[in-house]
Amino acid sequence: MSLSTPAEGTTSRLLPARPVPEDLDAHLAGFGPRPTVEPGAMIDALERSGLRGRGGADFPTGVKWRAVTEEAQHGGGAVVVANAAECEPASFKDRFLLTYRPHLVLDGLEHAAEALGARRVVIYTTRSHSDVEAALRAAIRERRRRDDSDRFVEVLVGPNRYVAGEETALIARVSGHLAKPKMVPPRPFQSGVDRLPTLVQNVETLAHAALIARFGASWFRSVGTERSPGTALLTVSGAVRTPGVLEAACDTTIAAIVDRAGGVDEAPAAVLLGGYFGRWVAADRIWNRTIDADSLRSVGGSLGTGVLVVVPATTCGITETDRVLTYLAGQSAGQCGPCHAGLPAIAETFHKVATGRARPAALELLTRWSNDVSGRGACRHPDGAVLFLTSAMEVFAADLRHHLKQGECRFSGRPSLLPIPAVEAGWW
């Protein structure tokens, strides 16, 4: 028996009404037991729902499950990995979800394992997110005590490295190697963990899948847009009064989201959209736009992992960009020349510009190098880093010229806004 379907149009789907971690009893009281869904019906429902991945790539989830299923038919079985790496420094939504509703994610993971007939089921997180690891292990223990299912869910941790959550890096780690990206093809759906067809899915995506299994595709589509149905978890920070994680329908405007985060406490100048792989957009260009993919694409951006940082006019966008770029350059896995040699060169040159020690020609060099390294790594790390840079050069163009000449501006000494994690040494 499942409890009654939540009203269509509700936008509080993934997060509990009260910020209290839900144990299995609370989860079952709210959602009822996980229904058994026949594999074909599950994948059909996902396809009809229009659900897309929430780990950044926005790829249709149903298509991915079907591709893995088809590959797995050649024998050998499949592997399912929930991606809870969340190495994006400005994102907290996956950790938030796993802390408050671990069982919804684990339900989604079991649906995936069942639909794909997985022989290995893994949830991958980051060593420094130790509270998440503990919450997950406790939730899995609870389920095993209750359940007669003997499906074993492994919890694995990787390093807190920006690229360690990229799917081929994650697969390398789960297969017993260093968490560095690999060249594709073969893609994970063809050959992933232990060379088996592998589904890598962000934990938020899995939680949505668990709700679709219970309440159906059209319920899922009852909010959002045709192209971006449903709700999304967002991490809102910067110049808002109550920064944090919230859930919004995908047709909500940035203005309405900021309101729900307590409103701005200073006039906004720009918004960082999608995290450190994302794009800076001038606040007035984006304020009244909705967060669905079509709307954000028209300003050259995407929701990425749901990060929104509101940057006030009193924060120096150039100094922020400088710090993040240096961090991203240091996060290269050091495997591909354009990333390993190019990103540090770009970051150093930008630092010289930001501190007034560069010639004007440096700006052209930065543009040319950005074009050059984009698309030339085994993974998309260089692409993300230069999108961050080139959009900053656009949005903060006047400030950039000022820094080039003066080396600083009256806001350069302000406390920094964007978090930079401690750099970790290993790749294991």
Added chain:
Amino acid sequence: MVRVRLRVDPIKCKAHGMCGELFPERIRMDDWGYPVIESRPLPDDLLEHALRAVADCPRAALRLDPIDEPGARVRPDDAD
């Protein structure tokens, strides 16, 4: 007719630079000595040069990849 394009595996490539000399029609070197390869499909008259570059790369980092015909069904490859 299968259309192909030249690709480099950037993890294998160690910037020996040979390929830029063997196939300048489609390969230039960036400021750090790594090849920048045009991704357009290769016409027949360039195939010979492309194959020579592939064969002579000391790291076996170059390869010819088929380009999917337009209208091929959506696959997870299309994520990027």
